[in-house]
Amino acid sequence: MKGARAVARDWNLMNVPFRIATGPRGLPLIGVIRDVRKDTLGWLMRTALEHGPVAQYRFGPGRAYLVTHPEGLKHVLQDHVKNYTKDHFSYALFRRIGGDGLITSQGETWLKQRRLAQPAFHRARISAMAEQMVRAAAELAEHWSESQRSGTPRPVVRDMMALTLRIVGEALFGTDVRAEVEAVSAAFNVLSEQTVERFRSLRLLPPVLPTAYDRAFRQAGATLRDVVGRVIAERRKHLEDRGDLLSMFMLARDEETGEQMDDAHLQAEVLTMMLAGHETTATALAWTWVLLEQNPEPERKLHEELDAVLGGRLPTADDVPRLVYTRRVLDESLRLYPPVYVLSRKVVEDDTVYGYQIRGGASLDMSPYVTQRLPEFWPEPERFEPDRFTPEQIAARPRYAYFPFLGGPRQCIGSNFALMEGTLILATLAQRYRPRMVAGYTPRPEPLITLRPADELPSLITPRERSTTA
Template sequence: MSREVPLVAGHPLLGSLKELREDVLAAYLRAQRSVGDVVRFQAGPPGLRTEVYGVFSADGVQQVLGSQAANFRKDNPTYDEIRESVGNGLLTSQDDEYVFQRRMVQPLFTRRRVDEYATAVRAEAVRTVAGWKSSSDGVVDVSSEMTEFGLRAVARILFGADIDTAIDVIRRRFPVIGESVLRRGVSPVRLPRTWPTPANRRTIAAQRELYDVCDRIIAQRAADGEHDGDDMISLLVRARDEDGSGLTADAVRDQILIFLLVGHDTTATSLAFALHLLAGHPEARARARAEVDTVLAGRPVTAEDTEALTYLNQLLKETMRLYPAAPIIGRRAFADADVSGFRIPAGADVYLTPWVTHRHPDYWERPETFDPERFTPDQEAARPRYAWFPFGGGPRACIGQHFSMMEACVALATVLQRYDVEAYDPPGHTTPVALGMALRPAGPLRVRVTARTTEAAA
């Protein structure tokens, strides 16, 4: 018989509201350490109290994302807000609609197709680091730099030659959309979007401008004919199912905006923290640089090189362990379920937390220590599958996992060919994090860069 999920102790009146609002990641981590791998939080005063469940063990995550995935759905308020803001694309769609969308989009993310995107990724990485030479003190904020790189790289792949038409709108308007999704997704009271509040007006204006620029480019691609263009918009416009059906213009726009929403911040987070960690770990930095120099021998990195850059892949995975771009993954139970021997009731909001599972002492020795050796093939094979899940898992695993790893590896190799990175912050400095649409540093993430004497070809 399933056991009742233990309650995390909180304030007599407000429950865990204060802890969850102040630092939800720390609250989940404390709960796992003090209560266990399946926990229950209550937050808010009686009568307005909400209840959420946390699942932290690898086997529990496997049940929610894998074996019981059909019962744990994307029906919570945050996903509702994403649907309202940028459309019902692959991230948020469900059931038959999701199956159809995945079938249509999958050809854009085959290994062969993804490898073709590497040239655009490298060009944007070169463009980004070219500006570092002008830094008077040799110090750069890799958080802002990698955010700009991630935005331009994804936008170039999506919009192709129209990147300059779209990039300014995306840069200005996506933060407005993201802020609205986060604010409304956790609010106990969500005012109708039609009410003319200042926040609603800002969000609607941002949405309208984003939709307009996408719609114009999609219409142009459709008018260009069947054989023009290899950017993602062109590929989506031409995509056809077995029966000859394709995506509507609105559906193409939804996919593009979802890719933008989840695509640029996630890789930017991984790259920024990877550079910051390398700057503070001289041995890892030297090994990564030596591997880049040996494998590439001064030539531009290609997608084919990423498999040979084994240590770079290990350190990127270790970075994603410590700083998963999606540190919390939410689902809602459709029916009663048993997870790791505990009863999860129908309608419950369930949160999986890579931030916690990636630090679980049952799977990770010295979990707060940066150690890329954790991701040698032997070490990976010895751990449960869901001890590390920055890309989710199960039938809803991120379709862009290979693209994200390729993009990060190509960009990191490009940086290390051109610059040495060293720590700027004093020893013992800790990096506070914040939750946006992706995990991010709470402030600048500074490293000192020095141009290498021998540069790679462009």
């Protein structure tokens, strides 16, 4: 008997106008909510493998679809993008954290914001930030050295979060936020956990009740706004063009009215970039340390490249194109554990996606975690193999078989920044150290706003020797 995917491949689209997607039945009133809450990642994988490239189900009272085939993703994210909007309750929840910034805005507002921010992410500007990235990573290496000597485990997730938050603060906003790291991290953890819990339980009312739960959400949001407010206020005192993202936002004027951004709008943009710009890269790096420990041969190849290219010195922006295998390690980590593991859109009008009927008004879900593990595009999908990302392998796959930074006009504006940052951090730290998880700890994914390892990845810092062939 053929599986759902084989049926979908054999079906001739010329015979009928569309197919009706199948999917898990769920329960009355709540649909699949209970199953999603119990095992989000497992439910997503089972639904895709059992019901094919487009699945249909009920999430609460509403209709929803899961699209996993690259051609269907191309239709939604690129070819027919205006029919799939961010008027979705998941983004309404996120706006409670970051306001209406670049991630959540739409239409003309989004287009203005994107055009305004784009120059800050040009390759030349990003390359100029490399020195800041490496300097921050080298300082963390010294802290790791102290932990290595004392035998004290490091919370690697927390280390990566603090490192990338520092880099985002310095590189994009010209601000030293090291004193704020603990407060920002604690506040974001509360908001991330509650946002996901509220989404999975359809708890959509604003957090205005006098309960401990709602008070914790409000307090965490106030903490983040206070931090960002201080950053903006300090820069207002000495307003000048420093060439960073915050300067561009603060000095920009509306072409029609001549007005500048007010502090509320600035706060939304800075908060969005600060959170999205550090959490995703930190999560990807944390999983990279896990995968390297679990896969000695790729780790050995990584070390050989670092020794051959760098010879013990710190990396620079000019080294990034030469760190080919290092980048492949990062790409493969992003394949197996994409920080943005699922995203949603609101369907505006009836449509046909990869030959399947899609109803207007429904929700549409996409999952890089699922698509990037489909056996038809990724042989032995659970295996960590960085050489999947040779130019030949990349050219042989559909474009949207791999989309950790999404795609189309809403592709992540900071993808090049994140990839260079991740490559330089990995090169700086992996030259000297091999983090090893403490005995008894088993890494497991924790699907919050991002897909981070649970329990902060407690690890012992062990030194490594340069290869004798370097």
